[in-house]
Amino acid sequence: MRNTRYRLRTGVSRISFKTCIVADLHDRPYGQILPILKQEKPDLVLIPGDVTETLRAGEETTERNGLRLLTECAAIAPTFYTFGNHEIGGCHGNIRLSKMANEPLTFTLTSAWKGIIESTGVVLLRQSYTVWNGLAIGGLGSGLLNPGWKPELDWLDAYVSAKGYKLLMSHHPEYYDRYLRPYPIDLTVSGHAHGGQWRVLGRGVYAPDQGLFPKYTGGLHENRLVISRGVANTVPCVPRFFNPCEVVTVEVNAE
Ligand SMILES: [Fe+2]
Known part of the structure; x- marks a missing residue:
């Protein structure tokens, strides 16, 4: 497990913070993540989705690695979380199957699941934001179950009008190119692409929703998009090559 570090300037006076980004655990073991978080002592932890698998109605449980990790993170620092496509049960395989069966996939977060997530101590942000210590922290979840796979963007106008550094x-x-670039958001943090699974000549080979040789698999882009390659190998039969799992640590300092 690598700790990949980026340093950025805010352009917003008096705002400085350190955050650790933990993406795409997919309920795998998380033991290597905690020493990094404990050593870094971040001001906040960001979890941009796919920490666990489908939050299906009737299957509510606390017995999942992803939920345990949420509790561990919240004990280390204030932790903010949004859903990926896996929490809502959306990936291209089952979307294709549902299309063939003419039964569209939908997702509703049950109050029992909501209670379980809240009991871990994290702040869940779904198409919403909160203002915390001068940071306007938003969560844009996956839109894979929506028509055209489009995320819900209508709340972003209110979000970007909020005071503070937009995180x-x-x-x-890939939402950055498709939808987010025009918005005055200071920093967007993402996951999902798993670093492209294999890395050849410094490029990821494949990522869901971007295809072969995708543009966004990791790293810092345009000084305002940070992408984690993820903290777990989620496809055991297809090992990651030249693509270590990573926690991403971002330090943002006032100019
Ligand atoms: Fe994902």
């Missing part, structure tokens, strides 16, 4: 979690990094 947005967007599970899908």
